Structures are given as C-alpha cells and as structure tokens.
Amino acid sequence: MSGEHHHDHDHDHDHGGQDIPSATALRVKALESLLVEKGLIDPAALDAIVDAYETKIGPRNGARVVAKAWTDPAYKARLMQDASSAISEIGFTGSERPHMIVVENTSETHNLVVCTLCSCYPWLVLGLPPVWYKSTAYRSRAVIDPRGVLNDFGLTLGDDVAVRVWDSTAETRYLVLPERPEGTEGMDEEALAALVTRDSMVGVAKVVAP
C-alpha cells in the first residue's frame, strides 16, 4: 500500500487540469534529479520521450489510417479484419504491436470509445488523450448515457441509430472509423486525412466536409 502522503493541496480542485501547481513542478524536478543521480534513468532518453509525445505521435497517424481506408477498399478490408497488421503497413508502429481493433461508424451504427477504469486510449494512432477523455465526467457517463455525452459535443443521434460504447478494459485499443462525409468524392487521400479529427476517431464527432 501507499504510505503516508505529503501532497500539496495548493492546487485548484477543478477537473480540467489547466491550473498548474508550481509546487508539483518543483517536486517533479527534484524526483527527476534524484533518478538521474541514482542512474535509474537516462536524461537524454527522457528528453527523447517528451519530444516524441509532443511532436511525433498524435492523431495525424490515425487520420492517415482513416483516409486510406476511405480510398482503398482492399486496405479497409484488411483493417477491419486485422487492424494491428493493417496499421503497421502505414509504418509508424516501430517494434511495438498493440492489439488494435477498428470499429466502423455507418448511418445505422455509431461507436464511442471510453475507458471507465482509467484512461486507456490508442496512443499509437491518436497520441496522448485529451483532458476530457480522462475526466470523471466522461468516464462515468459514456457508458450509462452515451447519447447525452454526444450532446455535450454537439452531436445528436436519432433513435434509429444504434450506439455502441467500447469500454477499454483490456490491452485492446479501439479506433473508430468515421463515416466519409458526402461531398468529398473528388478528394485524394492526403486531403481527406486533413479533414479527419481526433474527436471523430474517438466517436464523439462526425467528420465534416470542407
């Protein structure tokens, strides 16, 4: 069990995560110095990881997968059958192969991804999750009131659309393949990828034609 805690309670108890307690920043710096001095971590590796999260991994990876699935039916078939392999074809998996599953939105079915127990999220294709995805509001409500959550995002679905919520309880990771919007028939893969938003791949938004 965790022992006695010495937490700083000078931070704002809002739930957005925007308010930054400077005491925490100092404590993080102190821990980092200690771990480096003990030889437990390499500071250059630490910098490289931060840089990768800030500049290399992110929802543009997922958008490329979606745009390719929209324009290449054979690729889409492979993606729906074995998403991990199909995503690694795009080339940004490195040596890691997370167990990916793609779920497709249609006019009859809308998929929404959540992790009620923590914050599991398909980092490989979407990067780090936004604050709202990790919030108690989203995690508590997405399973009991997904239509209400979608309303918070400005998306109202009719009763004729089935809502499927995917609660990420294991090391399987879910990516929503949004519907290709009408009016994009003449667009190429790159132009389509630019339309695909992070939120549409979590299932809280639709992709909108320009």
Add this chain to the structure above:
Amino acid sequence: MNGVHDLGGMHGFGPVRPEANEPVFHAPWEGRVIAMRRLMGAWPGYNIDAGRHAIERLPPVDYLGFTYYQKWFQSLIDQMIASGTITPQELTSGRNAAGVPVATPPITIANVAKSIAPVGSFQRDTGANPRFTAGDTVRARNIHPEGHTRLPRYVRGHIGTIERDHGAHVLPDSNAHHQGEAPQTLYTVRFAARELWGSARNEADAVYLDLWESYLDPA
C-alpha cells in the same frame, strides 16, 4: 477493488467540457512525469497493471482532486518507495543515499525509440481451449476482489453475449500483484444497454467490454 476509480455509470460529475486547441501538455512537468514512468517501467518489478493499481490506491479524495498527471506522479513515487527503489529520505534530500551504488539505466538514448509506444503485446500462446465461443450467453460474475481487477462494477451480475475471442492475454488481476502473468482467454462481451441500465434505454444500444474468462460464467 471497489474503488472510486471504477466510475462507469456514476452520476454527478457534470457535463463533459472539451478544451479548444488543447496542448499535449499543460505544463512541462507533465511531460517529465510521463517520460519518467515510461523509463521506470523498464525496471524489474514495474508493469502496467501494477502501475494502474498504484493509481487506484491513491486516497479517494486525491484520486478525484488531482489532475491526471498529478495522479501519475504521486503513484510513481508510491511504487518506487514501496519497492525500495528510492527511500523517503532520498526523496526529501534529492540525493542518492551514501553507499548506494549508481545503477545503469535499461533504456538509454540508444534504445529509447522502442519504449515510446506504450505497450508491447499482452497476448500469450497458452494452447488452452477457450471455454466460450462467439454467440454464447454469459453472466459477469458477482465478485468483489480487494485487489486489482478489470471487471467494472456496472457489469457484475449482468448477462451478455460473447462477441469475439482475442486469444489468451495477461491477467491484470495477477500481474498487478507480481503473481505472474497467468494468461487467460480474453473475450469481447456485448451487454445490451437495457440489461445494464433499464428499459428506458434505446433497444439497439449496447456496451462492449473485453473480459477475461475467469470473470464470466455460462448463463
């Protein structure tokens, strides 16, 4: 454990408030925390399930009041102190205690690339025959383990349908407590929204969870 982290179906947390043009990190220290966790995760005695369980065991008031990265930071400290990786005295002084040899990090700038993605595969070849097949009706067990589990309260006791078999996966309930990987068949199980939340829900709506074999009984 029946902790405050098990949020599915709870009321009172208000509307979801997306932030426009949200940055990856809201302060530089958040990036340092996530990177420290990735690097410490390569040491023996650290695994993703134990890391999640350390977050769940934060005092409930802290769990609800902390930001996401504050939870990661405090639970990392808790794990390092519990495992003896660092001592509270070292944490206070910021210096390696006298006589403690300096270690060699398992991840360096030379091999960091493969540590950036969060997880490797958790699938294991056990050769065991799965107990259930797609289409089977199952009931999530009404169990309340005090340790780590990935069976949320909101499905316990409810009836669902096996949708898909993912093969054997590392069992978090065991791995989080350093009791071995104990792989079991993992299934996607579909629960009708009406089964979970009552008749006012849309008949076609459903919630899908990935659940290990020992979480399920035939129904």
